[in-house]
């Protein structure tokens with residue numbers, strides 16, 4: 001039974017994080033974001049990398065280590081410079097091997113335009129696979145040439161349909177799904193009702209101005225409601241985990 005803290009003053013060790021965030025024994029979808037106190041999901045340079053912190057990065061790495069697939073919208077892939085995923089820490093590699101998982105999670109890119117950077121498509125030694133979820137209208141030749149037809153999955157006509165996407169991933173044994181956003185993907189998946197968990201690091205800073213929030217979506221009716229699972233506290237960050245209740 002994982003520990004159930006309500007507030008930890010000390011920074012949790014990686015082994016505690018692996019227990020606290022252990023994925024349930026059924027297919028699940030978990031979203032992970034970092035936000036400033038005034039709701040910015042990226043810094044002035046347009047990247048989340050400039051608002052995160054060491055404690056947030058540890059949770060980020062633990063969540064990846066617990067997942068089969070990491071799903072990311074193409075906007076985030078382009079903004080953050082994603083490459084195929086690699087589990088770097090020896091402790092996390094050991095945890096994956098002990099759980100019978102491949103060393104690295106599969107990166108799943110979601111796109112309608114097909115505009116994915118070369119550095120993602122060219123693959124990398126000792127890294128996880130890359131899959132693309134796209135639509136019937138997506139120009140696919142370049143993607144298929146680079147990744148192979150088996151790695152380019154059509155999941156909808158105009159947009160990638162979340163239920164269809166998750167079912168195609170499950171058919172490949174990718175059932176513990178982590179999504180690192182971004183905001184449009186989260187909005188879409190919230191509307192489709194497929195999200196089980198929201199992991200959110202709240203950074204104690206204000207940026208002012210305008211910028212993306214964690215969910216870019218038209219007004220939700222009914223609203224999405226969350227129940228807290230835990231609150232961790234490290235170096236001033238609040239590290240929150242919520243379960244989606246409706």
Ligand SMILES: NC(=O)c1ccc[n+]([C@@H]2O[C@H](COP(=O)([O-])OP(=O)(O)OC[C@H]3O[C@@H](n4cnc5c(N)ncnc54)[C@H](OP(=O)(O)O)[C@@H]3O)[C@@H](O)[C@H]2O)c1
Pocket residue numbers: 032033034035040041042046047048049072073074075076077079080110111112113114115158159160161180181182183184185186188212216
């Ligand atoms: N704070 C955080 O934790 C965090 C996390 C992630 C991202 N971000 C920030 O968010 C910003 C990017 O925002 P964003 O809204 O552009 O990110 P996004 O949701 O990752 O990207 C949107 C794009 O992803 C593709 N996409 C998403 N849902 C789709 C669907 N259902 N069907 C087909 N394609 C779909 C489309 O790509 P195409 O245009 O290729 O068709 C769409 O234009 C960046 O500044 C990034 O740093 C912050």
